[in-house]
Amino acid sequence: MVPSVVLMNSTSMIHTQELTKQFTVGKRTVEAVRGLDLTVEAGELVALLGPNGAGKSTTLRMLTTLIAPTSGQAFVAGHDVTGDPREVRRRIGYIGQGNGAGHQQRGRDELVSHGRAYGMSRRDARERAAELVASLDLSEVADRKVSTLSGGQRRRLDVAMGLIHAPGLLFLDEPSTGLDPQNRANLQQHLVALRERYGTTVVLTTHYLDEADSLAERVVGIDHGRVVADDTPARLKANHAGDRVALVVDTPGDADRSAARIGAAHPDAQVDVHGNRVNVRVAGGTFLLPRLLRDLDSAGVTVRSAEVSRPTLDDVFLNLTGRSLREGRAGTESSPLGVTTVHDLEVSA
């Protein structure tokens, strides 16, 4: 008993050791989370990133006491999720992947009763609900039956419910899915404000890479139930993916010649040729491009267009796992996941 408590860093907001969850479906065992080690300090804003089925929701559901781990340990807000779930629940908020408000209920009623469930007085809950209804732009719909709300309105209501008791630790499972850009920005502002006002620790999952990039100070990449990356977005990109320089030349022959010259001059660069296009992945692409163009010019190659794109978190993922974050979505929702289109060609090729 005692050693395990001593091992735990009591100041950490979240600390897991070898956290594992297996589901049994028929005769098959699904290893949703495999020995996850994760430590989050108070006040951090962490984004969990990973393709569909990576184990993000399962991880959050274990940390929020909704499901019991198969093995391993998790301490959340200073308490053991299996030994002391009630103390954990008191200290956290959770916005799940589904809709939290009952369809037969009215939004405002649900907000107030959710706040009351965390011990708020009726008056406090009402006041806070009114505040959130106004700031999440729900005034028009808060007194309607939830089943009549649009998807985005329901999502905003979920967000309001997660925020109502201003928890010290907030988990959000794909909070911005289904929100339009304006409301996504609004949600981000809310999270930032929550941290400033209450010092809230935030753990969220998202499929919007730009969101993770701009919002989170720390990105934890999860794939097949394991942590595959854990750093600031900037460092991840610097360490795991270079810039991409995309050139279009006159002929496939020119493309081959260019690729050979670039490869010889920059041994670190990764060079691919597709017809009359040359894609180069290299660190410091913006500095390299002018030299590259001069060199090709002197070799008699006409470059018709040149483009440098900064790496995205998707590039990081592709490098680390060989899988694009976008593959799982199979085109259905590919637009939110980054801007580079060149990449799609590479993946399908």
Added chain:
Amino acid sequence: MNTMIRDTNLVFARELRPVLREPFSVVFSMIQPLFFLALFAPLLSSVSGLGASSSLQWFVPGIVVMSCLFGASMTGSNLLMEMQTGSHERSLVTPLSRPALLVGRALKEIVPVVVQAVIVVAVVVPFDFELHVLGTLVGLVILGVFCVGLGSLSYALALAAKGQDWIFWTVQQTLLFPLLLLAGMLLPIDGGPGWLQTMSQLNPLTYIVDAERALFAGTFDAGLLAAGSAAAVLVCALGVWVGARSMRAAD
């Protein structure tokens, strides 16, 4: 204990709110037992074994227990939808006490049933039915305790069905009718074959129905009262225990 009462009250109030906002949604289910009464009770006058009093006096408590049984056993059905949307999950992450989640929901199903009982009694009083207020009230309390247990079992069933409607309804219907018939709710069991009577004696509901009949008639028979209360408390304790356990085990 205080938190348990507060939490139960919160859950109860939340569940009941949509009904209060749209009372018409339950009007039809309210008057359903009246159909039973009108179409079934007349047949009973020719049946023997109802005891000395009128057939209504025998039948009305049975009808009240039956509506309770229907109401409470549906507790889990409201959960099915909420399990699919995520709103059940949302209530599970709150610090609300687990038994309160069960009891609050079960109580919500009982309130309409009590209203139903009042309607039924009000309708039959002008006919051949003697109203004994105290006995009826005590009877309703015993019934309420039983229904909390049954409601919790229904909740556990919804969890075990993992939100799949057909599993829930199949099991609920399969269990409900034998339970109901074996308790002698619609027809007396006394005239039946021995095996039927034995099975009836194994059914906790039988003791509740017997106690209700005595109480509705204004008789406080210590033996019947004790047996009925014991059955109700037992089912209640078992139900809440099973329900709370299944909530913990549910993945």
